[in-house]
């Protein structure tokens with residue numbers, strides 16, 4: 001591991017991130033019905049902050065009740081939720097990391113069960129059991145989930161306003177960074193991709209039209225967050241499906257986001273359609289992230305199988321990406337980033353643990 005580059009801080013606007021390995025947003029489906037963070041979230045994120053991840057990206061958090069993936073998602077639309085996030089963000093920062101939050105509307109991938117209940121993300125929660133009818137660009141269901149309602153112009157305006165309000169709440173809760181979720185087949189990605197967007201109005205058809213809502217949201221979020229705090233966008237490099245978004249389209253989107261003042265692009269891919277899984281290979285979004293950086297001219301960080309130490313050695317030696325974002329390796333091991341940085345060397349570990357080293 002090239003520790004020099006790994007431990008080199010990255011400054012985005014007024015926020016200094018201590019290293020280049022960050023925790024990916026991963027939904028825990030563990031909020032109460034009220035969408036407020038619980039002890040699970042505080043222990044889960046707190047231990048990854050102690051574990052050395054430079055930035056903790058709190059999971060997909062809904063901008064409103066109908067925008068959740070499940071009834072157990074975190075929300076950030078109510079005062080009670082903001083209070084819960086205030087404790088969580090303060091704890092992440094006190095334990096030495098930067099606190100980020102991912103804001104999301106699930107669109108048609110909404111009202112499903114927790115992944116470990118029945119067939120999980122493919123199993124709808126019916127309205128009579130506390131579920132709801134999802135909203136989406138077009139009435140095309142995702143897999144076996146409830147068919148969504150096509151959004152009206154006023155639903156679209158409402159989404160822009162709800163993202164802006166959630167951003168103000170994220171600032172008030174103490175988060176340093178917000179990330180807009182425009183990937184993995186959720187609402188903004190559904191607008192971007194012709195596979196999920198069959199609209200005939202100004203939001204469908206050409207790339208310009210399909211980008212309209214995601215770009216409006218990016219602008220509204222940027223305007224609602226203080227100038228010293230960075231805004232990130234999680235975007236898709238490709239849909240891995242015939243007729244879906246290609247890297248060329250993704251590059252145009254990335255350029256436009258850069259012009260709106262977005263600070264970093266978190267580059268992922270896939271998950272738009274139930275039958276189009278991304279390939280299973282190390283660093284699958286790394287090349288795309290590098291070529292997106294070339295055209296967008298802003299910082300990028302790939303996510304997706306970026307945890308292998310040999311791969312990371314090469315990335316930190318020779319890639320142009322600014323950081324890497326790690327998901328499942330950090331579920332398996334909260335101290336993964338510390339091990340990567342320092343192995344068993346004491347100076348990298350909290351003093352409280354030195355007698356074990």
Ligand SMILES: Cc1cc2nc3c(=O)[nH]c(=O)nc-3n(C[C@H](O)[C@H](O)[C@H](O)COP(=O)(O)O)c2cc1C
Nearest residue numbers: 024025026027059060303304305306326327328329
């Ligand atoms: C349990 C779990 C929950 C996830 N929840 C989210 C989420 O809330 N938002 C998101 O953008 N991606 C989510 N993802 C995807 C991860 O953030 C990440 O992009 C993916 O796991 C690939 O990275 P990895 O190979 O390092 O795990 C989730 C993944 C897992 C395993």
